[in-house]
């Protein structure tokens with residue numbers, strides 16, 4: 001099976017950039033989730049759907065999962081991947097700006113996945129690029145492909161998204177995954193709990209947008225929330241994005257999920273985390289039925305295969 005065709009829906013993905021989750025409608029996101037389900041067997045056995053196509057991964061910030069899963073997804077679809085993960089060794093070091101780098105790399109690749117410390121970088125790159133740009137994380141702003149794989153994980157684990165009570169916990173201010181995920185979840189009929197220290201509360205622009213669509217409760221502690229929710233999405237405190245190290249020192253280690261935290265959790269609670277984890281989920285939780293963060297990693301391959309196939313027109 002080289003092509004996955006789902007009849008009855010005509011949405012256009014070919015040639016599109018993926019910069020923000022906000023660029024996608026509920027119908028489009030549902031379609032991505034549906035295609036991902038059909039893509040699942042190909043993630044195991046492979047395909048030649050994207051034979052001859054090249055992905056460039058330009059990563060100006062550290063990454064393990066996002067870059068490797070983009071590249072693995074491309075290989076699994078029969079394509080190949082080029083790029084750099086260490087901007088220090090690329091011509092960036094010689095002073096080349098992002099726009100010029102994009103105008104060069106578009107000659108070598110059919111699609112570019114970009115991670116950059118500046119929030120507007122992916123949008124800027126898309127303005128210059130002839131080939132589609134996939135945002136693999138833009139500063140503290142957004143991480144749309146992560147949000148899509150998070151939604152897919154929730155759908156796969158819970159069989160639905162609407163009707164759930166979902167908590168996002170940890171660094172809601174600087175964490176880009178929770179910004180994208182909050183926007184995406186606000187398209188569904190869910191109840192959202194935002195749990196963070198005061199200093200790391202959800203950015204106002206995100207909060208204002210999602211509050212118009214879904215009920216949102218903000219809390220500074222998980223205590224009263226943990227027994228309420230079906231999904232607990234935990235994030236790392238983004239130490240590298242703090243303007244002042246003294247601020248980080250104040251809240252370091254303030255969010256930690258242990259077996260004790262989960263005492264009153266629903267039996268079928270699932271815990272997700274975009275990873276990397278530092279100390280916000282203790283290792284003793286890994287062996288419980290709640291922990292789904294390593295399954296979530298696999299879903300990253302599946303969803304990125306879907307996105308590459310859609311953007312490059314192998315699936316209509």
Ligand code: NCD
Pocket residue numbers: 065066137143146176177235236274275276
């Ligand atoms: C996240 C990121 O880079 O934003 N990681 C990821 O892509 N899975 C989360 C983080 O760094 O904490």
